[in-house]
Amino acid sequence: MNFFIKTFGCQMNVNDSEKIRHILREKGFSAVDNEADADIVIINSCAVREKPQAKIFSYAGRIPKGKIIIAAGCVAQAEKENILKKNPDIHYIVGTHGYHKIGSIIEEIGKEKKRGVEAGFSKQWQELTPYVEFRESPVSGYISIMEGCDNFCSYCIVPFTRGREKYRPFADIVREAEYLSAAGYREIVLLGQNVNNWRDERKNMKFSDLLDYLAGNTAVRWIRFITSYPGYYDGELIAVMAKHEKIARHIHFPVQSGSTRILKKMNRVYSRTRYLQIIKDFKKKIPAIKFSSDFIVGYPGETEPDFRLTLSLIGKVEYTSIFSFMYSPRKFTRAYKMQDDIPLDVKKERLHRLQDLQKTIQLRNNKKLIGSEIEALVTGPHPKKSGEVIGRTESYQVVNFVSGAAPGEIKRVSIKNVGPYSLRGEEL
Numbered sequence: 124m125n126f127f128i129k130t131f132g133c134q135m136n137v138n139d140s141e142k143i144r145h146i147l148r149e150k151g152f153s154a155v156d157n158e159a160d161a162d163i164v165i166i167n168s169c170a171v172r173e174k175p176q177a178k179i180f181s182y183a184g185r186i187p188k189g190k191i192i193i194a195a196g197c198v199a200q201a202e203k204e205n206i207l208k209k210n211p212d213i214h215y216i217v218g219t220h221g222y223h224k225i226g227s228i229i230e231e232i233g234k235e236k237k238r239g240v241e242a243g244f245s246k247q248w249q250e251l252t253p254y255v256e257f258r259e260s261p262v263s264g265y266i267s268i269m270e271g272c273d274n275f276c277s278y279c280i281v282p283f284t285r286g287r288e289k290y291r292p293f294a295d296i297v298r299e300a301e302y303l304s305a306a307g308y309r310e311i312v313l314l315g316q317n318v319n320n321w322r323d324e325r326k327n328m329k330f331s332d333l334l335d336y337l338a339g340n341t342a343v344r345w346i347r348f349i350t351s352y353p354g355y356y357d358g359e360l361i362a363v364m365a366k367h368e369k370i371a372r373h374i375h376f377p378v379q380s381g382s383t384r385i386l387k388k389m390n391r392v393y394s395r396t397r398y399l400q401i402i403k404d405f406k407k408k409i410p411a412i413k414f415s416s417d418f419i420v421g422y423p424g425e426t427e428p429d430f431r432l433t434l435s436l437i438g439k440v441e442y443t444s445i446f447s448f449m450y451s452p453r454k455f456t457r458a459y460k461m462q463d464d465i466p467l468d469v470k471k472e473r474l475h476r477l478q479d480l481q482k483t484i485q486l487r488n489n490k491k492l493i494g495s496e497i498e499a500l501v502t503g504p505h506p507k508k509s510g511e512v513i514g515r516t517e518s519y520q521v522v523n524f525v526s527g528a529a530p531g532e533i534k535r536v537s538i539k540n541v542g543p544y545s546l547r548g549e550e551l
């Protein structure tokens with residue numbers, strides 16, 4: 124039988140799809156490139172942003188009739204049988220901890236097209252190293268090092284879709300990193316909801332030890348990691364990054380708000396002062412370090428002075444890029460019970476002000492790069508400009524340049540021109 128996986132959402136979901144592909148191939152199924160050629164369609168869904176169910180249903184509605192349809196991933200985990208009730212075309216729900224059972228689930232669905240739900244949480248890490256040929260990215264080798272979250276930020280659904288934190292054993296991470304490095308990947312990305320809380324208790328190791336080992340023992344050019352939770356920060360991360368230039372000088376370090384009052388309401392455990400102190404410490408020890416972040420505007424109870432504190436924090440940190448969203452309630456979360464009291468027009472206005480400020484900062488800082496020489500990891504051909512490629516810099520900025528380089532190659536580029544969101548260079 125043939126299968127096709129449609130992935131929505133974050134890198135974690137992309138990596139899960141790679142694992143599902145691996146499992147199904149091991150069971151004798153064949154991967155195909157589109158829904159039409161598939162006997163089984165797996166929809167791997169993301170629940171973090173809005174209208175996730177609607178997205179699944181609209182996609183499921185476009186799948187040709189007669190196929191087995193499985194809803195997997197975060198939405199499936201959170202909504203369980205609700206999805207089956209609302210959509211008769213979907214046969215089975217497979218939550219985020221049920222992927223290893225997906226082969227036997229397909230057998231169970233069988234010719235009778237039985238319906239069911241597999242959405243329990245497992246306490247153990249489920250070990251899987253996807254084949255290289257089933258990796259979605261030829262550029263970045265993604266390695267899951269932990270899954271789940273114990274933090275229960277008031278607005279976030281992740282603890283309900285991924286369960287409590289589980290850490291992958293050190294030896295398994297190292298094996299996958301060596302395998303990707305041997306396969307020619309120039310960049311590996313360590314993945315998890317709270318990577319900086321990773322640990323291997325049997326080996327008495329924590330995240331900085333893992334980075335130290337990987338940086339000293341793999342042949343890749345850059346090691347990245349997403350996402351880091353500021354509440355788990357410890358000073359050893361700075362020390363290990365300062366020690367190894369292979370660890371990219373860029374951290375995605377989501378703050379969400381610049382107001383300590385709102386951070387408390389969000390159940391984030393750090394204050395504005397603490398966050399800014401960490402940033403200051405990083406910049407002092409590693410002057411080239413750059414940050415990106417996530418922001419929520421219009422969180423319940425956010426006043427204009429709270430919002431201005433967010434703007435002023437953005438001004439102080441000078442992020443290279445940010446993701447910013449208007450607050451919207453998510454079922455199951457604590458904030459869902461709070462009054463969503465900031466009017467939509469105020470949320471929109473704040474979002475515009477925040478994005479305008481960030482755009483100004485990005486343009487100003489990007490202009491300082493004109494004339495400099497940087498490395499760029501080629502991510503692929505430019506979709507609109509023939510002969511051009513798109514690359515990413517160490518600080519994860521987009522750089523466009525004329526080149527015949529293949530995805531995954533690293534090139535040296537001289538920066539000639541910039542905009543707020545991208546750089547333009549010339550290959551050296």
Ligand code: SF4
Nearest residue numbers: 272274275276279281
């Ligand atoms: S740290 Fe907070 S925002 Fe991040 S996954 Fe956990 S609950 Fe969600």
